[in-house]
Amino acid sequence: MIKANDPTLHSWIQIAPDSDFPIQNLPFGIFQTDMKDPRVGVAIGEYVLDLCVLGRYDMFVLLDIDPTIFHRPYLNDFIALGKPVWRAVRNRVSELLRNTNDEISGNSELMHECLIKRSEVEMLMPVKVGDYTDFYSSQAHASNVGTMFRDPENALLPNWKHMPVGYHGRASSIVVSGTPIHRPNGQTKAPEAELPTFGPTAQLDFELEMAFIAGKDTPLGTSISPSHAEEYIFGLVLFNDWSARDIQAWEYQPLGPFLGKSFASSISPWVVTLDALEPFRVHGPEQVPSPLPYLSSGGHHNYDINLEVLLETEKGVETRICRTNFRHMYWNMQQQLAHQTSNGCNIRVGDMFASGTISGSEKGTFGSMLELTRGGTQPLRLVDGTERSFINDNDTVIMRGYGEHHGIRIGFGEVRTKVLPAFLQEK
Amino acid sequence: MIKANDPTLHSWIQIAPDSDFPIQNLPFGIFQTDMKDPRVGVAIGEYVLDLCVLGRYDMFVLLDIDPTIFHRPYLNDFIALGKPVWRAVRNRVSELLRNTNDEISGNSELMHECLIKRSEVEMLMPVKVGDYTDFYSSQAHASNVGTMFRDPENALLPNWKHMPVGYHGRASSIVVSGTPIHRPNGQTKAPEAELPTFGPTAQLDFELEMAFIAGKDTPLGTSISPSHAEEYIFGLVLFNDWSARDIQAWEYQPLGPFLGKSFASSISPWVVTLDALEPFRVHGPEQVPSPLPYLSSGGHHNYDINLEVLLETEKGVETRICRTNFRHMYWNMQQQLAHQTSNGCNIRVGDMFASGTISGSEKGTFGSMLELTRGGTQPLRLVDGTERSFINDNDTVIMRGYGEHHGIRIGFGEVRTKVLPAFLQEK
Numbered sequence: 001m002i003k004a005n006d007p008t009l010h011s012w013i014q015i016a017p018d019s020d021f022p023i024q025n026l027p028f029g030i031f032q033t034d035m036k037d038p039r040v041g042v043a044i045g046e047y048v049l050d051l052c053v054l055g056r057y058d059m060f061v062l063l064d065i066d067p068t069i070f071h072r073p074y075l076n077d078f079i080a081l082g083k084p085v086w087r088a089v090r091n092r093v094s095e096l097l098r099n100t101n102d103e104i105s106g107n108s109e110l111m112h113e114c115l116i117k118r119s120e121v122e123m124l125m126p127v128k129v130g131d132y133t134d135f136y137s138s139q140a141h142a143s144n145v146g147t148m149f150r151d152p153e154n155a156l157l158p159n160w161k162h163m164p165v166g167y168h169g170r171a172s173s174i175v176v177s178g179t180p181i182h183r184p185n186g187q188t189k190a191p192e193a194e195l196p197t198f199g200p201t202a203q204l205d206f207e208l209e210m211a212f213i214a215g216k217d218t219p220l221g222t223s224i225s226p227s228h229a230e231e232y233i234f235g236l237v238l239f240n241d242w243s244a245r246d247i248q249a250w251e252y253q254p255l256g257p258f259l260g261k262s263f264a265s266s267i268s269p270w271v272v273t274l275d276a277l278e279p280f281r282v283h284g285p286e287q288v289p290s291p292l293p294y295l296s297s298g299g300h301h302n303y304d305i306n307l308e309v310l311l312e313t314e315k316g317v318e319t320r321i322c323r324t325n326f327r328h329m330y331w332n333m334q335q336q337l338a339h340q341t342s343n344g345c346n347i348r349v350g351d352m353f354a355s356g357t358i359s360g361s362e363k364g365t366f367g368s369m370l371e372l373t374r375g376g377t378q379p380l381r382l383v384d385g386t387e388r389s390f391i392n393d394n395d396t397v398i399m400r401g402y403g404e405h406h407g408i409r410i411g412f413g414e415v416r417t418k419v420l421p422a423f424l425q426e427k
Numbered sequence: 428m429i430k431a432n433d434p435t436l437h438s439w440i441q442i443a444p445d446s447d448f449p450i451q452n453l454p455f456g457i458f459q460t461d462m463k464d465p466r467v468g469v470a471i472g473e474y475v476l477d478l479c480v481l482g483r484y485d486m487f488v489l490l491d492i493d494p495t496i497f498h499r500p501y502l503n504d505f506i507a508l509g510k511p512v513w514r515a516v517r518n519r520v521s522e523l524l525r526n527t528n529d530e531i532s533g534n535s536e537l538m539h540e541c542l543i544k545r546s547e548v549e550m551l552m553p554v555k556v557g558d559y560t561d562f563y564s565s566q567a568h569a570s571n572v573g574t575m576f577r578d579p580e581n582a583l584l585p586n587w588k589h590m591p592v593g594y595h596g597r598a599s600s601i602v603v604s605g606t607p608i609h610r611p612n613g614q615t616k617a618p619e620a621e622l623p624t625f626g627p628t629a630q631l632d633f634e635l636e637m638a639f640i641a642g643k644d645t646p647l648g649t650s651i652s653p654s655h656a657e658e659y660i661f662g663l664v665l666f667n668d669w670s671a672r673d674i675q676a677w678e679y680q681p682l683g684p685f686l687g688k689s690f691a692s693s694i695s696p697w698v699v700t701l702d703a704l705e706p707f708r709v710h711g712p713e714q715v716p717s718p719l720p721y722l723s724s725g726g727h728h729n730y731d732i733n734l735e736v737l738l739e740t741e742k743g744v745e746t747r748i749c750r751t752n753f754r755h756m757y758w759n760m761q762q763q764l765a766h767q768t769s770n771g772c773n774i775r776v777g778d779m780f781a782s783g784t785i786s787g788s789e790k791g792t793f794g795s796m797l798e799l800t801r802g803g804t805q806p807l808r809l810v811d812g813t814e815r816s817f818i819n820d821n822d823t824v825i826m827r828g829y830g831e832h833h834g835i836r837i838g839f840g841e842v843r844t845k846v847l848p849a850f851l852q853e854k
């Protein structure tokens with residue numbers, strides 16, 4: 001069988017060489033149009049392939065799956081069918097799109113119905129998220145934040161190198177790319193002030209992260225070993241963990257981040273499968289001290305994915321403010337999932353696990369304004385000459401990511417979010 | 428119209444004076460039997476009233492609701508119909524159960540079908556929980572823990588009197604009363620040890636809490652004022668926030684509780700409506716300093732609910748180890764919900780908001796072993812002569828609660844959970 005990742009594959013659809021969505025990618029998402037209610041699609045070049053329509057034309061008949069599984073507002077039911085089914089569907093879509101296949105390309109009625117320009121669809125949340133965990137797995141980020149919020153001499157807390165530290169986030173406020181968010185209100189207290197005040201945050205920030213999506217349930221009271229963890233991962237998205245630093249700083253002791261984060265998190269709409277990311281596996285950094293056996297994870301479990309953050313001003317001027325790489329993470333996804341379930345905590349299809357801010361060790365590689373501007377003290381100069389300590393109203397933050405191997409680019413598209421002014425508080 | 432709370436009401440069903448479920452209570456839950464799949468029921472004395480059957484017999488026909496709404500595995504769809512509908516259904520059930528009404532009592536076929544002994548049904552999770560927040564709103568508890576974990580001189584952190592501090596918990600592992608849990612494994616490090624180790628917690632603890640359930644969605648980017656918060660609350664349950672103190676102590680800096688909590692939380696199965704708790708409203712403690720306007724909440728917004736915790740050993744010997752009252756909470760539910768949404772975070776029907784451990788100011792009123800035994804240093808002596816620093820394998824922890832007014836007792840039943848030994852870690 002020809003592998004869906006084979007770099008020699010070509011599609012009968014014209015695909016630009018710098019597209020994130022060649023025939024080797026085939027990420028899954030949920031889209032709708034004026035004519036079509038929410039359903040499962042696959043991105044290919046400039047198009048969305050409508051799996052609902054393919055099912056209706058019996059294109060999956062050999063796979064023995066209920067084709068109405070693609071006529072759902074979330075991917076969860078499809079994901080719950082299991083990894084053999086995702087693989088079979090992705091392989092079948094790959095086959096249908098190959099330049100050697102005419103099942104779609106030779107049927108103009110079907111082709112017209114199943115291919116829609118991506119520019120003409122609205123992308124929705126790909127999954128219904130049950131629980132969402134945010135890890136803190138970049139050593140450079142944890143060191144940078146530890147230095148600024150606490151003590152430069154002991155930037156990494158004693159537990160950090162022994163476990164992938166994480167916390168539970170708010171699932172209800174995870175929104176898809178293109179959904180504008182409001183600057184949050186909140187309680188803050190300047191160090192020198194006697195009393196706190198309430199109002200719009202003055203330190204709105206992004207955090208560049210990636211998140212993986214659980215592909216399989218576990219029962220309560222069982223754990224996942226690192227060596228089995230990949231069986232439980234469906235795919236990855238870009239993740240912007242919006243943060244209000246002044247709210248966070250005043251609230252977070254002793255129980256961790258809460259309202260400084262829960263106003264919104266934004267994700268990219270296309271879920272790139274772990275299978276599609278196979279060519280980008282790399283060794284992670286050496287872990288010293290060696291993790292405890294329940295976190296032991298030899299081999300190549302990091303991913304070489306180039307990441308960038310752009311800030312677009314109200315007038316549409318874009319400045320790239322960060323370039324970094326997902327390979328920098330100290331703790332990998334296997335270890336994060338093993339840690340999460342080590343106490344018997346169950347996971348469910350659609351659960352989301354974000355990496356924590358991805359920062360490299362040099363300034364241009366930091367994944368948050370907090371780090372890029374050293375807590376706002378060294379503002380960034382944008383292309384249009386204006387400066388930013390944090391994010392302004394009407395700014396748009398854009399994150400993009402892709403791997404490249406043998407000339408094949410597997411990308412995530414983008415997560416793009418405009419910041420609207422604070423809303424009026426209910427009286 | 429006769430009020431469903433009227434203390435002069437009596438039912439044609441015999442109800443013991445010390446029952447938690449007189450005709451003035453009428454809490455909602457989800458039950459199943461060997462013969463019946465999951466559905467909505469109301470507790471009355473020793474019985475469950477099957478609302479599905481009542482719907483089939485046209486008993487709700489004047490309310491103009493789809494009777495299949497009661498044939499669901501969770502209350503969420505029913506709750507989403509809105510407060511006027513819950514009220515109308517509860518009032519109608521009250522009417523049907525009154526000794527002056529014979530619509531059920533005069534129809535032996537219906538009566539036989541709609542009333543099932545509570546001892547013969549299995550209670551299930553009443554709601555599908557989207558997000559779960561755990562607050563930290565008892566001053567005595569926060570002071571006790573701050574003294575033990577940090578600094579007795581500054582037991583309350585500076586933010587505590589300015590906001591209801593809280594954090595996001597894990598929704599997937601919330602289980603209903605009767606579900607046994609396993610002692611969790613986890614990473615711990617004794618203060619004097621050089622390196623952490625992994626294994627079963629040696630400090631398994633409960634936390635006595637109450638939780639309210641959201642009854643109405645809000646859109647992202649809007650907030651709820653304290654004066655409107657009660658419109659968003661469906662009802663309350665007892666909540667046992669299981670905690671592993673040694674895991675928690677090592678992991679919780681800087682991002683808060685994670686695996687020390689996420690292995691399980693247990694709730695009582697019957698949701699007592701806010702309407703049923705109306706007679707128990709009391710003033711909360713004076714709040715000094717005055718909260719900021721967005722948290723300002725005059726009037727009677729605490730509830731006088733007696734609470735107790737019992738520990739039952741493997742041989743069935745029960746010892747009451749705590750008696751306290753929900754009225755002690757410093758921050759009330761109105762303020763918790765206003766705070767949660769003050770940054771625009773949306774809530775959804777079924778979301779759960781736990782109070783934090785409910786402790787009074789004296790030893791017998793503390794809501795956790797951590798406080799009752801001063802961190803395990805002063806073990807409790809049980810009725811059978813054995814001692815406990817924390818919870819042993821095969822112990823059962825039972826929490827009960829009720830309000831009493833004009834001789835009418837409105838109770839929550841119980842949340843009862845047996846602790847099984849730690850599970851084997853996957854290899």
